[in-house]
Amino acid sequence: MIQEKVASTxxxxxxxxxxxxxNVGKVFSNGVTALSKVDLSIxxxxxxxxxxxxxxxxxxxxxxxxxxxxxxxxxLDWGGAIDRSNTGFVFxxxxxxxxxxxxxxxxxxxxxxxxxxxxxxxxxxxxxxxxHLTGFENAVPRELSGGMKMRVSIARAxxxxxxxxxxxxxxxxxxxxxxxxxxxxxxxxxxxxxxTVVFVTHSVFESVFLSSRVVxxxxxxxxxxxxLVVDAPYPRDETFRTSPxxxxxxxxxxxxxxxxxxSTVGPHHDGH
Amino acid sequence: xxxxxxxxxxxxxEEARRVRQERLERIGRWVLPLAIMILAxxxxxxxxxxxxxxxxxxxxxxxxxQTLHNDAGLLFSSLLVTLRITFLSLLLAVIxxxxxxxxFAQSKWVEMSFFPFAIVLQVTPIVAIFPLINIYVNNQTVxxxxxxxxxxxxxxxxxxxLGLNSVDRNLRDLFKLNGATHWQQLRYLxxxxxxxxxxxxxxxxxxxxxxxxxxxxxxxxxxxxxxxLASRIIEAGYRLNAPRLFAALxxxxxxxxxxxxxxxxxxxxxxxxxxxxALRQER
Numbered sequence: 001m002i003q004e005k006v007a008s009t010x011x012x013x014x015x016x017x018x019x020x021x022x023n024v025g026k027v028f029s030n031g032v033t034a035l036s037k038v039d040l041s042i043x044x045x046x047x048x049x050x051x052x053x054x055x056x057x058x059x060x061x062x063x064x065x066x067x068x069x070x071x072x073x074x075x076l077d078w079g080g081a082i083d084r085s086n087t088g089f090v091f092x093x094x095x096x097x098x099x100x101x102x103x104x105x106x107x108x109x110x111x112x113x114x115x116x117x118x119x120x121x122x123x124x125x126x127x128x129x130x131x132h133l134t135g136f137e138n139a140v141p142r143e144l145s146g147g148m149k150m151r152v153s154i155a156r157a158x159x160x161x162x163x164x165x166x167x168x169x170x171x172x173x174x175x176x177x178x179x180x181x182x183x184x185x186x187x188x189x190x191x192x193x194x195x196t197v198v199f200v201t202h203s204v205f206e207s208v209f210l211s212s213r214v215v216x217x218x219x220x221x222x223x224x225x226x227x228l229v230v231d232a233p234y235p236r237d238e239t240f241r242t243s244p245x246x247x248x249x250x251x252x253x254x255x256x257x258x259x260x261x262x263s264t265v266g267p268h269h270d271g272h
Numbered sequence: 273x274x275x276x277x278x279x280x281x282x283x284x285x286e287e288a289r290r291v292r293q294e295r296l297e298r299i300g301r302w303v304l305p306l307a308i309m310i311l312a313x314x315x316x317x318x319x320x321x322x323x324x325x326x327x328x329x330x331x332x333x334x335x336x337x338q339t340l341h342n343d344a345g346l347l348f349s350s351l352l353v354t355l356r357i358t359f360l361s362l363l364l365a366v367i368x369x370x371x372x373x374x375x376f377a378q379s380k381w382v383e384m385s386f387f388p389f390a391i392v393l394q395v396t397p398i399v400a401i402f403p404l405i406n407i408y409v410n411n412q413t414v415x416x417x418x419x420x421x422x423x424x425x426x427x428x429x430x431x432x433x434l435g436l437n438s439v440d441r442n443l444r445d446l447f448k449l450n451g452a453t454h455w456q457q458l459r460y461l462x463x464x465x466x467x468x469x470x471x472x473x474x475x476x477x478x479x480x481x482x483x484x485x486x487x488x489x490x491x492x493x494x495x496x497x498x499x500x501l502a503s504r505i506i507e508a509g510y511r512l513n514a515p516r517l518f519a520a521l522x523x524x525x526x527x528x529x530x531x532x533x534x535x536x537x538x539x540x541x542x543x544x545x546x547x548x549x550a551l552r553q554e555r
Contacts, residue, residue, distance in 0.1 A: 068445050089449050095442040098546040099464050108460070112450045140545050160450075 015043040017079040018164065018196050019065065024074035026060055026222075034060040036221035038074070044163070047190060047197045049207035049214045051253065053261050057222020058200045062166050065198060088157030088165040088195075092172055094149035096141040096156075102128070103137035106155045113160070120159075127155040130189060147178035154186065164196045171206070183209055184237060191234055204257055208249045209241060216253070218260035225260040228253050331515040336522065339515035347504065347516075351523050354500040357413070357485040358531070361420030365477050368421065369428025370470065376429075377436040377462060378454075387433075394426040398484065402491045415492055416500075420484030424477040431473030435466025468547045471539040478531040486524060 020041040026034045035057040042048055050058040063069040064076065066089055096105045104111075106127055110120040128134055131151040141149055150170060157165055171179040187210060190197060201207050207214045211230050218225040232245055240246050283291065313333050319325070320332045327335060340347065372390070376383035398419055409415045439462055447457045489502035501520050508517040543549060 066445075066449060068448065087449060089446065091442045091446070093442065095440065095446060097443070097461070097464070099467070108446075109450045111460070112447070112452045112456055142546055 015045050018042050018044045018046070019079065020077045021061070021064070022074050022077065024061075024064065024071045024076065026057070026064065026069070027072045033221035035064075035071075036223050038222075038224050040215060040224060042164075042196060042198065044079075044196055045194050047187075047199065047210055047212045049199045049201055049211040050217055051201055051204065051207045051214050051257060052217030052222075052225070053202065053219055053257075053264075055222070056217040056219040056260075058217050059168055060222065061217075062168050062198060062200050065164075066166050086160050086162045088160070088162035090150075090153050090157045090165070090167040090170045092169045094141065094146075094153040096149060096152055098141050101138050101140055102133060102144070102152050105141070105152055106159050109156060109160045123159055124155075127159045130158070131155045131185065145178075146174055147182060150174065150182060151185075154182075154189075158189070158193075158195075161193075162195065164198065167197065167199045169200050169202065172202070179206070180238075180241070186210065187234065187236060204250055204254045208246065208253050209236060214253050216256045216260050219264050225263065226256045228256060328512040328514050331518060335515050336518040340519040340522065343516055343519060347501070347519060347523060350499055350501045350504045350520070351527065354482075354485055354489070354502065354524070355527065357416045357420055357489070357500065358482045358527075361417050361424055361484060362478060362481040364417065364421045365424035365428055365481060366474065369425045369473065369477070370432050372425075372429050373432035373436055373466075374458070374463075376433050377458070383433065390426060390429055393422055398423050398487060399491055402488065406492070412492065416485060416488045419488030419491075420481050423484030423487070424481035427476040427480065428470065428473040431469040431476075432466050435469025436462045438469070439465045468543055468549060471535075471542060475532065475535045475539060478535045479528055482524070482528050482531060 021038050024038040024040075025036050028034055038057075038061060040061075050061060052058050060069070064071055066087055097108065100108070103124055106124045107115075107117065107120045110123065111117075125134075125137070128137055131154055133148065133151050133155065136144065136148065141152065144152070153170070171182050174182065183206065186197075197210075199207070199210060208228075208230055214228040214230060215224055216226045216228065217223065228249070230249055232240060232249065316330075317332050317334070320330055331339075372386075376387065401422065402419060405415055405418055409418060443461060443465075444457075447461055452460070485500070486502045489500045490506065501524055504520045505517055508514070508520065
């Protein structure tokens, strides 16, 4: 296995450790090794992307971090006292309650923690304005566009003010214009609040644009292949998206990804 | 969208044809069945006249209508009896069906253990079970209720069970992530998700509870204690009073149609904002 460290993680070494995965493996009951010997440390305030081809276990890693699944081997160490039930999760689909209004959807995590509608209202309304959905609180999901639904999903994940936000290819199904806009808005939100993000994607461009760190994963077995520190300053906007720096960083990330894909032993599959 | 103000926009021939087509379909949906119905009734009347069929074999539609009016007191009091059994049994079917489905939803093991019993109850013809019920149950109303309930509860149970189990996996994960209790998951996720399925089952059960009520009374009516519409039909049959038989039959049919329409409306009102089934097709 080639371990290609494009840059060291020392650059972001100032913030306290939030979570480290140590030698984590996951084997499913059907014998598939989804993850093998994954070492990964996430610092507070990181915007970390997990980039890789399908089947590299990036979603599995996210589910492990969320606590939706337990590792077969190795361990997850959470730095300090963190409330595990306060983890924001954004799925690939908006995953909203179709019968509930936008307000009720965003209220849901608080409601499940016993917060009444009246008490939750300021937080919900604030979150809705943060994702630019003020005025839509009484709409039901089906009346919204794909991008708006995803905004509701993000608002719902953030309404409990989690310290870590886990996103599983949240914008993969959106058109490019909507995706760019949501990327910008997500970064804005992240810069204001400085929570930690773990962002799963298969898009080189998206991962470089958003992240402070890109962790490239390879498949069969799913493993961490290499890492790239994206040394571009925030805020990042449309000028960054068209800058030579961005193009160079994308090229670097793309090279690592190509090596990761080629490193996979056994028969190659194109997509799935 | 259907409402197009075609005076304001210039439509190309294809679009214009489609608008015309849609308008025709909208009218046809009501006019066609109505016209066919009227034609059928007219034909029925003509056949009676042309073939000089005696009233005790096939009464003319006018005579049936006249009987409906003349025997209104008798027929409608019977209808009330049948309706009472129908609605009570439907209510019990809803309570029993949803209650059992929620119980089944608590654990796969419970469902696996008891669902076969529900199927046995469903597939055994009610007419065949009735003699047993007749032996064990004394009260006439209870007898009829039990019968109608056995017929009606299964679609609700089966549909609601299916609905409670077809919750989106990600939504389930979301609830788990937020530390939802079992009860919260049922209350805020699984029950609302099962709503379209339940309402589908309710529509079927509504018709079945009427059928159950009538069939039960038919079987029980042989003992001559009941006074619902079914016993009116039996009685009219014995007396060769075909007009009254037809009148009672029409009342039962209308009741069934009404139940279906009301339940469809309920279903539409509950689901109209969010479920695909209740939404108008948009191009």
